Amino acid sequence: MLKSIDNQLEKHGITNNEFSELLLRLMDYGVLCRDESQREQLLYDRYLRLEELVNEYLSVLCIRTQHDTRFQFVRLYPPGSEIPGMADENDPPFKTGLRSRLSKYEVELVLVLRSQYEKALKEGLVDENGCATVSLESLNIAMKNLLKKSLPANVTQRKDLFRSLKQLRLIQYRKEEDVESGEAWIRVRPMIVSYVTDQVLDALQPLIDSKGIDAAPESVVDTENTES
Structure with a gap:
Protein backbone atom coordinates (compact mmCIF):
# COMPACT_ATOMS: atom_id res chain seq x y z
CA MET A 1 0.00 0.00 0.00
CA SER A 100 -16.39 15.13 20.53
CA ARG A 101 -19.69 16.31 21.92
CA LEU A 102 -21.04 19.81 21.64
CA SER A 103 -21.80 21.50 24.92
CA LYS A 104 -25.35 22.52 25.85
CA TYR A 105 -24.57 26.15 24.99
CA GLU A 106 -23.08 25.18 21.64
CA VAL A 107 -26.19 23.11 20.83
CA GLU A 108 -28.41 26.09 21.64
CA LEU A 109 -26.40 28.43 19.44
CA VAL A 110 -26.29 25.92 16.58
CA LEU A 111 -30.08 25.63 16.66
CA VAL A 112 -30.52 29.39 16.52
CA LEU A 113 -27.92 29.77 13.78
CA ARG A 114 -29.70 27.07 11.78
CA SER A 115 -33.03 28.87 12.14
CA GLN A 116 -31.44 32.14 11.02
CA TYR A 117 -29.79 30.40 8.08
CA GLU A 118 -33.13 28.95 7.02
CA LYS A 119 -34.70 32.40 7.21
CA ALA A 120 -31.94 33.86 5.03
CA LEU A 121 -32.39 31.02 2.52
CA LYS A 122 -36.11 31.72 2.20
CA GLU A 123 -35.45 35.43 1.76
CA GLY A 124 -32.69 34.86 -0.79
CA LEU A 125 -30.09 36.48 1.43
CA VAL A 126 -27.22 34.02 0.99
CA ASP A 127 -24.08 34.91 -0.94
CA GLU A 128 -22.40 33.04 -3.77
CA ASN A 129 -20.63 30.83 -1.22
CA GLY A 130 -23.92 29.82 0.38
CA CYS A 131 -23.24 31.88 3.51
CA ALA A 132 -25.79 33.99 5.38
CA THR A 133 -24.67 37.09 7.25
CA VAL A 134 -26.35 37.94 10.56
CA SER A 135 -25.54 40.54 13.16
CA LEU A 136 -24.72 39.55 16.72
CA GLU A 137 -27.61 41.74 17.83
CA SER A 138 -30.14 39.93 15.62
CA LEU A 139 -28.70 36.59 16.75
CA ASN A 140 -29.24 37.54 20.38
CA ILE A 141 -32.82 38.61 19.62
CA ALA A 142 -33.48 35.32 17.81
CA MET A 143 -32.13 33.37 20.78
CA LYS A 144 -34.47 35.23 23.11
CA ASN A 145 -37.44 34.65 20.81
CA LEU A 146 -36.74 30.97 20.16
CA LEU A 147 -35.19 29.75 23.39
CA LYS A 148 -36.06 32.47 25.91
CA LYS A 149 -32.34 32.84 26.58
CA SER A 150 -29.51 35.24 25.81
CA LEU A 151 -25.97 34.88 24.61
CA PRO A 152 -23.48 34.58 27.50
CA ALA A 153 -23.00 37.91 29.22
CA ASN A 154 -19.53 36.86 30.30
CA VAL A 155 -17.14 38.01 27.58
CA THR A 156 -14.77 35.06 27.95
CA GLN A 157 -17.61 32.53 27.73
CA ARG A 158 -19.05 34.27 24.68
CA LYS A 159 -15.70 34.34 22.90
CA ASP A 160 -15.08 30.66 23.70
CA LEU A 161 -18.55 29.75 22.43
CA PHE A 162 -18.12 31.49 19.09
CA ARG A 163 -14.53 30.29 18.77
CA SER A 164 -15.69 26.67 19.11
CA LEU A 165 -18.21 27.02 16.28
CA LYS A 166 -15.65 28.88 14.19
CA GLN A 167 -13.22 25.97 14.59
CA LEU A 168 -15.99 23.65 13.37
CA ARG A 169 -16.26 25.96 10.33
CA LEU A 170 -19.94 26.61 11.05
CA ILE A 171 -19.42 30.37 11.29
CA GLN A 172 -16.88 32.96 10.27
CA TYR A 173 -16.08 36.40 11.66
CA ARG A 174 -13.20 38.80 11.45
CA LYS A 175 -12.09 39.73 14.97
CA GLU A 176 -12.81 38.36 18.41
CA GLU A 177 -12.92 41.94 19.66
CA ASP A 178 -16.13 42.42 17.67
CA VAL A 179 -17.71 39.46 19.43
CA GLU A 180 -16.58 40.96 22.71
CA SER A 181 -18.21 44.30 21.96
CA GLY A 182 -21.38 42.80 20.53
CA GLU A 183 -20.93 44.55 17.17
CA ALA A 184 -19.85 41.53 15.12
CA TRP A 185 -21.38 40.33 11.88
CA ILE A 186 -21.35 36.55 11.63
CA ARG A 187 -21.23 34.56 8.40
CA VAL A 188 -23.16 31.32 8.84
CA ARG A 189 -21.74 28.63 6.58
CA PRO A 190 -23.92 26.17 4.63
CA MET A 191 -22.31 23.36 6.63
CA ILE A 192 -24.80 24.26 9.40
CA VAL A 193 -27.39 22.26 7.43
CA SER A 194 -25.52 19.01 8.13
CA TYR A 195 -25.81 19.68 11.87
CA VAL A 196 -29.56 20.42 11.88
CA THR A 197 -31.39 19.10 8.81
CA ASP A 198 -34.55 20.57 7.30
CA GLN A 199 -36.60 17.66 8.62
CA VAL A 200 -35.30 18.09 12.14
CA LEU A 201 -35.80 21.84 11.97
CA ASP A 202 -39.47 21.41 10.95
CA ALA A 203 -40.08 18.84 13.68
CA LEU A 204 -38.27 20.90 16.29
CA GLN A 205 -40.06 24.19 15.70
CA PRO A 206 -43.10 23.45 17.92
CA LEU A 207 -40.79 22.28 20.70
CA ILE A 208 -38.72 25.44 20.47
CA ASP A 209 -41.80 27.66 20.43
CA SER A 210 -43.48 26.00 23.40
CA LYS A 211 -40.81 24.62 25.72
CA GLY A 212 -37.36 25.66 24.58
CA ILE A 213 -34.18 23.70 24.11
CA ASP A 214 -34.32 21.96 27.49
CA ALA A 215 -37.31 19.93 26.27
CA ALA A 216 -35.78 19.05 22.91
CA PRO A 217 -34.30 15.58 22.39
CA GLU A 218 -30.53 15.31 22.20
CA SER A 219 -30.74 14.04 18.63
CA VAL A 220 -31.94 17.37 17.21
CA VAL A 221 -28.35 18.42 16.63
CA ASP A 222 -25.45 16.32 15.38
CA THR A 223 -23.74 16.73 18.76
CA GLU A 224 -21.01 14.20 18.08
CA ASN A 225 -18.64 15.56 15.49
CA THR A 226 -15.08 15.37 14.42
CA GLU A 227 -12.84 16.97 16.96
CA SER A 228 -11.54 20.45 16.17
Missing part, protein backbone atom coordinates in the same frame (compact mmCIF):
# COMPACT_ATOMS: atom_id res chain seq x y z
CA LEU A 2 2.81 2.39 0.87
CA LYS A 3 4.45 1.81 -2.51
CA SER A 4 1.14 2.49 -4.22
CA ILE A 5 0.78 5.74 -2.24
CA ASP A 6 4.29 6.79 -3.20
CA ASN A 7 3.56 6.10 -6.86
CA GLN A 8 0.35 8.14 -6.81
CA LEU A 9 1.99 11.02 -4.97
CA GLU A 10 4.82 11.07 -7.50
CA LYS A 11 2.25 11.07 -10.31
CA HIS A 12 0.59 14.19 -8.87
CA GLY A 13 3.83 15.91 -7.94
CA ILE A 14 3.04 15.80 -4.21
CA THR A 15 5.66 14.95 -1.58
CA ASN A 16 5.11 12.61 1.35
CA ASN A 17 5.37 15.56 3.72
CA GLU A 18 2.66 17.46 1.83
CA PHE A 19 0.42 14.38 1.91
CA SER A 20 1.02 13.97 5.63
CA GLU A 21 0.30 17.65 6.22
CA LEU A 22 -3.07 17.31 4.47
CA LEU A 23 -4.05 14.18 6.40
CA LEU A 24 -2.98 15.60 9.74
CA ARG A 25 -4.93 18.80 9.13
CA LEU A 26 -8.05 16.86 8.21
CA MET A 27 -7.73 14.54 11.19
CA ASP A 28 -6.98 17.40 13.56
CA TYR A 29 -9.72 19.83 12.48
CA GLY A 30 -12.15 17.38 10.88
CA VAL A 31 -12.97 19.94 8.21
CA LEU A 32 -11.44 22.05 5.43
CA CYS A 33 -13.10 25.19 4.03
CA ARG A 34 -11.42 26.77 1.05
CA ASP A 35 -12.48 30.31 1.91
CA GLU A 36 -11.33 30.14 5.54
CA SER A 37 -7.69 31.09 4.99
CA GLN A 38 -4.84 30.92 2.50
CA ARG A 39 -3.53 27.78 4.16
CA GLU A 40 -6.89 26.01 3.94
CA GLN A 41 -7.22 27.12 0.33
CA LEU A 42 -3.86 25.49 -0.39
CA LEU A 43 -4.82 22.30 1.47
CA TYR A 44 -8.26 22.11 -0.12
CA ASP A 45 -6.74 22.44 -3.59
CA ARG A 46 -4.27 19.72 -2.67
CA TYR A 47 -7.18 17.54 -1.56
CA LEU A 48 -8.80 18.00 -4.98
CA ARG A 49 -5.70 16.53 -6.59
CA LEU A 50 -5.54 13.65 -4.12
CA GLU A 51 -9.22 13.11 -3.31
CA GLU A 52 -9.36 9.47 -4.32
CA LEU A 53 -6.14 8.63 -2.50
CA VAL A 54 -7.13 10.50 0.68
CA ASN A 55 -10.57 8.86 0.77
CA GLU A 56 -9.04 5.43 0.21
CA TYR A 57 -6.54 6.01 3.01
CA LEU A 58 -9.22 7.21 5.44
CA SER A 59 -11.55 4.36 4.52
CA VAL A 60 -9.05 1.96 6.08
CA LEU A 61 -9.88 3.71 9.36
CA CYS A 62 -13.62 3.59 8.52
CA ILE A 63 -13.66 7.38 8.30
CA ARG A 64 -15.89 8.82 5.59
CA THR A 65 -15.73 12.19 3.91
CA GLN A 66 -18.38 14.64 2.78
CA HIS A 67 -17.10 16.80 -0.06
CA ASP A 68 -19.30 19.71 -1.07
CA THR A 69 -17.88 20.87 -4.39
CA ARG A 70 -20.34 23.76 -4.70
CA PHE A 71 -19.39 25.41 -1.42
CA GLN A 72 -15.89 23.94 -1.41
CA PHE A 73 -15.59 22.23 1.93
CA VAL A 74 -14.60 18.76 3.12
CA ARG A 75 -15.81 17.27 6.39
CA LEU A 76 -14.77 13.99 8.04
CA TYR A 77 -17.23 11.63 9.72
CA PRO A 78 -16.22 8.90 12.19
CA PRO A 79 -17.70 5.40 11.86
CA GLY A 80 -21.43 5.25 12.56
CA SER A 81 -22.07 8.90 11.77
CA GLU A 82 -24.99 9.94 9.60
CA ILE A 83 -23.92 11.87 6.51
CA PRO A 84 -26.49 13.99 4.66
CA GLY A 85 -27.28 12.41 1.30
CA MET A 86 -25.34 9.22 2.02
CA ALA A 87 -26.53 5.80 3.16
CA ASP A 88 -26.04 4.95 6.83
CA GLU A 89 -23.44 2.44 7.90
CA ASN A 90 -24.26 -0.61 9.97
CA ASP A 91 -21.35 0.00 12.33
CA PRO A 92 -22.46 1.38 15.69
CA PRO A 93 -21.06 4.81 16.57
CA PHE A 94 -18.21 5.07 19.00
CA LYS A 95 -17.70 7.74 21.66
CA THR A 96 -13.99 8.38 21.60
CA GLY A 97 -11.18 9.32 19.23
CA LEU A 98 -12.40 11.65 16.51
CA ARG A 99 -15.75 12.22 18.21
Whole structure:
Protein backbone atom coordinates (compact mmCIF):
# COMPACT_ATOMS: atom_id res chain seq x y z
CA MET A 1 0.00 0.00 0.00
CA LEU A 2 2.81 2.39 0.87
CA LYS A 3 4.45 1.81 -2.51
CA SER A 4 1.14 2.49 -4.22
CA ILE A 5 0.78 5.74 -2.24
CA ASP A 6 4.29 6.79 -3.20
CA ASN A 7 3.56 6.10 -6.86
CA GLN A 8 0.35 8.14 -6.81
CA LEU A 9 1.99 11.02 -4.97
CA GLU A 10 4.82 11.07 -7.50
CA LYS A 11 2.25 11.07 -10.31
CA HIS A 12 0.59 14.19 -8.87
CA GLY A 13 3.83 15.91 -7.94
CA ILE A 14 3.04 15.80 -4.21
CA THR A 15 5.66 14.95 -1.58
CA ASN A 16 5.11 12.61 1.35
CA ASN A 17 5.37 15.56 3.72
CA GLU A 18 2.66 17.46 1.83
CA PHE A 19 0.42 14.38 1.91
CA SER A 20 1.02 13.97 5.63
CA GLU A 21 0.30 17.65 6.22
CA LEU A 22 -3.07 17.31 4.47
CA LEU A 23 -4.05 14.18 6.40
CA LEU A 24 -2.98 15.60 9.74
CA ARG A 25 -4.93 18.80 9.13
CA LEU A 26 -8.05 16.86 8.21
CA MET A 27 -7.73 14.54 11.19
CA ASP A 28 -6.98 17.40 13.56
CA TYR A 29 -9.72 19.83 12.48
CA GLY A 30 -12.15 17.38 10.88
CA VAL A 31 -12.97 19.94 8.21
CA LEU A 32 -11.44 22.05 5.43
CA CYS A 33 -13.10 25.19 4.03
CA ARG A 34 -11.42 26.77 1.05
CA ASP A 35 -12.48 30.31 1.91
CA GLU A 36 -11.33 30.14 5.54
CA SER A 37 -7.69 31.09 4.99
CA GLN A 38 -4.84 30.92 2.50
CA ARG A 39 -3.53 27.78 4.16
CA GLU A 40 -6.89 26.01 3.94
CA GLN A 41 -7.22 27.12 0.33
CA LEU A 42 -3.86 25.49 -0.39
CA LEU A 43 -4.82 22.30 1.47
CA TYR A 44 -8.26 22.11 -0.12
CA ASP A 45 -6.74 22.44 -3.59
CA ARG A 46 -4.27 19.72 -2.67
CA TYR A 47 -7.18 17.54 -1.56
CA LEU A 48 -8.80 18.00 -4.98
CA ARG A 49 -5.70 16.53 -6.59
CA LEU A 50 -5.54 13.65 -4.12
CA GLU A 51 -9.22 13.11 -3.31
CA GLU A 52 -9.36 9.47 -4.32
CA LEU A 53 -6.14 8.63 -2.50
CA VAL A 54 -7.13 10.50 0.68
CA ASN A 55 -10.57 8.86 0.77
CA GLU A 56 -9.04 5.43 0.21
CA TYR A 57 -6.54 6.01 3.01
CA LEU A 58 -9.22 7.21 5.44
CA SER A 59 -11.55 4.36 4.52
CA VAL A 60 -9.05 1.96 6.08
CA LEU A 61 -9.88 3.71 9.36
CA CYS A 62 -13.62 3.59 8.52
CA ILE A 63 -13.66 7.38 8.30
CA ARG A 64 -15.89 8.82 5.59
CA THR A 65 -15.73 12.19 3.91
CA GLN A 66 -18.38 14.64 2.78
CA HIS A 67 -17.10 16.80 -0.06
CA ASP A 68 -19.30 19.71 -1.07
CA THR A 69 -17.88 20.87 -4.39
CA ARG A 70 -20.34 23.76 -4.70
CA PHE A 71 -19.39 25.41 -1.42
CA GLN A 72 -15.89 23.94 -1.41
CA PHE A 73 -15.59 22.23 1.93
CA VAL A 74 -14.60 18.76 3.12
CA ARG A 75 -15.81 17.27 6.39
CA LEU A 76 -14.77 13.99 8.04
CA TYR A 77 -17.23 11.63 9.72
CA PRO A 78 -16.22 8.90 12.19
CA PRO A 79 -17.70 5.40 11.86
CA GLY A 80 -21.43 5.25 12.56
CA SER A 81 -22.07 8.90 11.77
CA GLU A 82 -24.99 9.94 9.60
CA ILE A 83 -23.92 11.87 6.51
CA PRO A 84 -26.49 13.99 4.66
CA GLY A 85 -27.28 12.41 1.30
CA MET A 86 -25.34 9.22 2.02
CA ALA A 87 -26.53 5.80 3.16
CA ASP A 88 -26.04 4.95 6.83
CA GLU A 89 -23.44 2.44 7.90
CA ASN A 90 -24.26 -0.61 9.97
CA ASP A 91 -21.35 0.00 12.33
CA PRO A 92 -22.46 1.38 15.69
CA PRO A 93 -21.06 4.81 16.57
CA PHE A 94 -18.21 5.07 19.00
CA LYS A 95 -17.70 7.74 21.66
CA THR A 96 -13.99 8.38 21.60
CA GLY A 97 -11.18 9.32 19.23
CA LEU A 98 -12.40 11.65 16.51
CA ARG A 99 -15.75 12.22 18.21
CA SER A 100 -16.39 15.13 20.53
CA ARG A 101 -19.69 16.31 21.92
CA LEU A 102 -21.04 19.81 21.64
CA SER A 103 -21.80 21.50 24.92
CA LYS A 104 -25.35 22.52 25.85
CA TYR A 105 -24.57 26.15 24.99
CA GLU A 106 -23.08 25.18 21.64
CA VAL A 107 -26.19 23.11 20.83
CA GLU A 108 -28.41 26.09 21.64
CA LEU A 109 -26.40 28.43 19.44
CA VAL A 110 -26.29 25.92 16.58
CA LEU A 111 -30.08 25.63 16.66
CA VAL A 112 -30.52 29.39 16.52
CA LEU A 113 -27.92 29.77 13.78
CA ARG A 114 -29.70 27.07 11.78
CA SER A 115 -33.03 28.87 12.14
CA GLN A 116 -31.44 32.14 11.02
CA TYR A 117 -29.79 30.40 8.08
CA GLU A 118 -33.13 28.95 7.02
CA LYS A 119 -34.70 32.40 7.21
CA ALA A 120 -31.94 33.86 5.03
CA LEU A 121 -32.39 31.02 2.52
CA LYS A 122 -36.11 31.72 2.20
CA GLU A 123 -35.45 35.43 1.76
CA GLY A 124 -32.69 34.86 -0.79
CA LEU A 125 -30.09 36.48 1.43
CA VAL A 126 -27.22 34.02 0.99
CA ASP A 127 -24.08 34.91 -0.94
CA GLU A 128 -22.40 33.04 -3.77
CA ASN A 129 -20.63 30.83 -1.22
CA GLY A 130 -23.92 29.82 0.38
CA CYS A 131 -23.24 31.88 3.51
CA ALA A 132 -25.79 33.99 5.38
CA THR A 133 -24.67 37.09 7.25
CA VAL A 134 -26.35 37.94 10.56
CA SER A 135 -25.54 40.54 13.16
CA LEU A 136 -24.72 39.55 16.72
CA GLU A 137 -27.61 41.74 17.83
CA SER A 138 -30.14 39.93 15.62
CA LEU A 139 -28.70 36.59 16.75
CA ASN A 140 -29.24 37.54 20.38
CA ILE A 141 -32.82 38.61 19.62
CA ALA A 142 -33.48 35.32 17.81
CA MET A 143 -32.13 33.37 20.78
CA LYS A 144 -34.47 35.23 23.11
CA ASN A 145 -37.44 34.65 20.81
CA LEU A 146 -36.74 30.97 20.16
CA LEU A 147 -35.19 29.75 23.39
CA LYS A 148 -36.06 32.47 25.91
CA LYS A 149 -32.34 32.84 26.58
CA SER A 150 -29.51 35.24 25.81
CA LEU A 151 -25.97 34.88 24.61
CA PRO A 152 -23.48 34.58 27.50
CA ALA A 153 -23.00 37.91 29.22
CA ASN A 154 -19.53 36.86 30.30
CA VAL A 155 -17.14 38.01 27.58
CA THR A 156 -14.77 35.06 27.95
CA GLN A 157 -17.61 32.53 27.73
CA ARG A 158 -19.05 34.27 24.68
CA LYS A 159 -15.70 34.34 22.90
CA ASP A 160 -15.08 30.66 23.70
CA LEU A 161 -18.55 29.75 22.43
CA PHE A 162 -18.12 31.49 19.09
CA ARG A 163 -14.53 30.29 18.77
CA SER A 164 -15.69 26.67 19.11
CA LEU A 165 -18.21 27.02 16.28
CA LYS A 166 -15.65 28.88 14.19
CA GLN A 167 -13.22 25.97 14.59
CA LEU A 168 -15.99 23.65 13.37
CA ARG A 169 -16.26 25.96 10.33
CA LEU A 170 -19.94 26.61 11.05
CA ILE A 171 -19.42 30.37 11.29
CA GLN A 172 -16.88 32.96 10.27
CA TYR A 173 -16.08 36.40 11.66
CA ARG A 174 -13.20 38.80 11.45
CA LYS A 175 -12.09 39.73 14.97
CA GLU A 176 -12.81 38.36 18.41
CA GLU A 177 -12.92 41.94 19.66
CA ASP A 178 -16.13 42.42 17.67
CA VAL A 179 -17.71 39.46 19.43
CA GLU A 180 -16.58 40.96 22.71
CA SER A 181 -18.21 44.30 21.96
CA GLY A 182 -21.38 42.80 20.53
CA GLU A 183 -20.93 44.55 17.17
CA ALA A 184 -19.85 41.53 15.12
CA TRP A 185 -21.38 40.33 11.88
CA ILE A 186 -21.35 36.55 11.63
CA ARG A 187 -21.23 34.56 8.40
CA VAL A 188 -23.16 31.32 8.84
CA ARG A 189 -21.74 28.63 6.58
CA PRO A 190 -23.92 26.17 4.63
CA MET A 191 -22.31 23.36 6.63
CA ILE A 192 -24.80 24.26 9.40
CA VAL A 193 -27.39 22.26 7.43
CA SER A 194 -25.52 19.01 8.13
CA TYR A 195 -25.81 19.68 11.87
CA VAL A 196 -29.56 20.42 11.88
CA THR A 197 -31.39 19.10 8.81
CA ASP A 198 -34.55 20.57 7.30
CA GLN A 199 -36.60 17.66 8.62
CA VAL A 200 -35.30 18.09 12.14
CA LEU A 201 -35.80 21.84 11.97
CA ASP A 202 -39.47 21.41 10.95
CA ALA A 203 -40.08 18.84 13.68
CA LEU A 204 -38.27 20.90 16.29
CA GLN A 205 -40.06 24.19 15.70
CA PRO A 206 -43.10 23.45 17.92
CA LEU A 207 -40.79 22.28 20.70
CA ILE A 208 -38.72 25.44 20.47
CA ASP A 209 -41.80 27.66 20.43
CA SER A 210 -43.48 26.00 23.40
CA LYS A 211 -40.81 24.62 25.72
CA GLY A 212 -37.36 25.66 24.58
CA ILE A 213 -34.18 23.70 24.11
CA ASP A 214 -34.32 21.96 27.49
CA ALA A 215 -37.31 19.93 26.27
CA ALA A 216 -35.78 19.05 22.91
CA PRO A 217 -34.30 15.58 22.39
CA GLU A 218 -30.53 15.31 22.20
CA SER A 219 -30.74 14.04 18.63
CA VAL A 220 -31.94 17.37 17.21
CA VAL A 221 -28.35 18.42 16.63
CA ASP A 222 -25.45 16.32 15.38
CA THR A 223 -23.74 16.73 18.76
CA GLU A 224 -21.01 14.20 18.08
CA ASN A 225 -18.64 15.56 15.49
CA THR A 226 -15.08 15.37 14.42
CA GLU A 227 -12.84 16.97 16.96
CA SER A 228 -11.54 20.45 16.17
